[in-house]
Amino acid sequence: MNLFRRNGAKAAENGHDPDIVIDIRGITKFYQMGDIEVQALRGVDLEIRRGEFVAIMGPSGSGKSTMMNILGALDQPTSGEFFLDGEDVARLSESQLARVRNQKIGFVFQNYNLLKRTTALRQVELPLIYARASERSKRARAALELVGLEKRMDHLPTELSGGQQQRVAIARALVNNPSMILADEATGNLDSRSGTEILQIFQRLNEEQGITVVFVTHDPWIARHTRRLVMLRDGKVVADRPIPRPLVAGEAERPSEMDEMEAVFQDVYYGGDEEEYN
Ligand SMILES: Nc1ncnc2c1ncn2[C@@H]1O[C@H](COP(=O)(O)OP(=O)(O)O)[C@@H](O)[C@H]1O
Ligand SMILES: [Mg+2]
Numbered sequence: 001m002n003l004f005r006r007n008g009a010k011a012a013e014n015g016h017d018p019d020i021v022i023d024i025r026g027i028t029k030f031y032q033m034g035d036i037e038v039q040a041l042r043g044v045d046l047e048i049r050r051g052e053f054v055a056i057m058g059p060s061g062s063g064k065s066t067m068m069n070i071l072g073a074l075d076q077p078t079s080g081e082f083f084l085d086g087e088d089v090a091r092l093s094e095s096q097l098a099r100v101r102n103q104k105i106g107f108v109f110q111n112y113n114l115l116k117r118t119t120a121l122r123q124v125e126l127p128l129i130y131a132r133a134s135e136r137s138k139r140a141r142a143a144l145e146l147v148g149l150e151k152r153m154d155h156l157p158t159e160l161s162g163g164q165q166q167r168v169a170i171a172r173a174l175v176n177n178p179s180m181i182l183a184d185e186a187t188g189n190l191d192s193r194s195g196t197e198i199l200q201i202f203q204r205l206n207e208e209q210g211i212t213v214v215f216v217t218h219d220p221w222i223a224r225h226t227r228r229l230v231m232l233r234d235g236k237v238v239a240d241r242p243i244p245r246p247l248v249a250g251e252a253e254r255p256s257e258m259d260e261m262e263a264v265f266q267d268v269y270y271g272g273d274e275e276e277y278n
Pocket of ligand 2: 061064065066
């Protein structure tokens with residue numbers, strides 16, 4: 001997608017590597033609760049390159065939502081550096097952050113966040129209207145085709161299944177050619193078949209279109225469909241490894257949760273090189 005290139009090329013002029021989408025160094029996020037300071041992030045470094053498919057996992061309270069809010073330019077870190085496409089996000093004002101969100105990030109939420117009385121086509125056009133882009137209808141149609149909804153463009157959310165609604169949300173997220181799609185438990189509300197369809201779409205967008213995808217999830221089965229696992233605990237990155245053999249959505253049955261945990265952590269605990277242990 002050429003917009004990616006354009007963003008990168010512009011940033012390259014100030015010495016930024018255009019292949020790096022996310023560059024986070026030593027970020028912290030503290031919340032003040034009366035007398036108590038809650039340290040939600042306690043010094044996180046993270047680099048995400050263009051075209052990566054990353055899962056961010058961690059137990060409840062480990063800082064995933066805080067991380068997601070910062071990655072999505074919804075919130076600012078207390079300290080540290082955050083460059084998105086070479087732009088120093090940690091120092092932007094509210095209105096500048098809003099522009100970054102609209103231009104560079106596509107959000108996909110657990111509950112789809114669609115407008116009730118708005119057709120699929122119109123939902124997908126909205127980010128283009130905010131961005132004052134041209135050829136809105138054409139681009140929105142193309143995005144809906146990418147997620148296989150070309151026959152449902154005039155439907156309202158109530159006329160669509162959960163999986164179809166999430167596909168509208170994905171089309172809306174990618175229509176602006178963002179630098180990255182940020183998904184928060186995107187399959188969390190779906191039955192396993194619809195969840196698999198959504199995973200297939202993300203895998204296809206990542207592989208065929210080179211779209212950078214970051215998935216925040218507590219589900220190791222989902223994480224095994226991505227290509228890299230970043231594990232948070234107590235506001236710190238405790239593991240950051242490639243997924244040894246990413247699953248192809250729809251090709252494998254979901255095993256028990258215990259087996260799942262073991263599979264995803266095999267690499268983290270044993271270094272991922274099976275041969276050493278045979
Ligand atoms: N707005 C807030 N005010 C105070 N504490 C918060 C706030 N948001 C999160 N926290 C605290 O920060 C820590 C990390 O929270 P969070 O990022 O929501 O973790 P996760 O999404 O992994 O469950 C938790 O201890 C949580 O209670
Ligand atoms: Mg959370």
